[in-house]
Amino acid sequence: MKDWNIIVTALPGIRHQHRLLQGLNLLGEFHPCEFKDVCIGRAENTERFLESVRQAIETGAEWTHDLGRVIPVEQTFLFTPETLEEQLKQAITPFAARIKDGSFYVRLERRGMLGSIMSPEVERAVADFLFTLAENQGKQLHVSFTDADYIVVAETIGNQCGIALITRDMQMRYPFVQPK
Numbered sequence: 091m092k093d094w095n096i097i098v099t100a101l102p103g104i105r106h107q108h109r110l111l112q113g114l115n116l117l118g119e120f121h122p123c124e125f126k127d128v129c130i131g132r133a134e135n136t137e138r139f140l141e142s143v144r145q146a147i148e149t150g151a152e153w154t155h156d157l158g159r160v161i162p163v164e165q166t167f168l169f170t171p172e173t174l175e176e177q178l179k180q181a182i183t184p185f186a187a188r189i190k191d192g193s194f195y196v197r198l199e200r201r202g203m204l205g206s207i208m209s210p211e212v213e214r215a216v217a218d219f220l221f222t223l224a225e226n227q228g229k230q231l232h233v234s235f236t237d238a239d240y241i242v243v244a245e246t247i248g249n250q251c252g253i254a255l256i257t258r259d260m261q262m263r264y265p266f267v268q269p270k
Contacts, residue, residue: 094130094166096120096139097245097252099158102127106156113153117142123247125201127158130247136162140264147266159268161245163252171206174251178212179219182242185255186223191230192239196220197269202248216242243269 098114100107107127114120117139120131133139140162147154169177178198196217198209217233220242224231241256260267 094132095163096131096133097161098129100127100156101158109153110156144264160266161243161254163254166252168249169251175212175215178216178244181253189240193232193234194240195233195235195238196242198244199270200246241269
């Protein structure tokens with residue numbers, strides 16, 4: 091599998107992914123993966139990439155009509171169903187220092203390993219862990235699935251996972267940055 095720091099979904103339908111990849115490859119190196127309508131890629135600077143996508147949408151670039159969602163990931167790692175939960179806890183530990191008081195939730199978008207990973211259970215365990223970390227730092231967090239200040243996102247592609255901390259400000263500036 092390619093090294094990636096961005097995951098992009100194409101709108102469902104024939105040829106959307108192909109047209110989307112043509113546009114994305116102007117901004118970085120992107121490839122389809124084994125899951126339908128999912129592309130992974132690498133951009134040297136994810137913030138610059140997001141800004142370029144925003145500008146392409148504003149100017150009506152044809153390829154942006156095929157864009158579903160974008161998640162810029164901060165770290166990727168290999169996992170097994172047995173190790174995913176603990177690896178996620180370790181990977182998100184630095185997020186606690188970046189989170190202030192407010193609302194959050196954890197979202198795991200699993201692709202592959204059907205029946206091996208129970209996303210709601212992993213999400214709950216990781217959220218409990220982050221809540222405890224924040225509490226130990228004197229921060230007050232609460233879970234909110236609507237209009238959260240922070241979203242901890244874990245995106246899996248087979249046995250690889252990418253993680254991100256999505257802020258309210260990021261979502262306001264880049265409305266296409268949306269966890270599922």
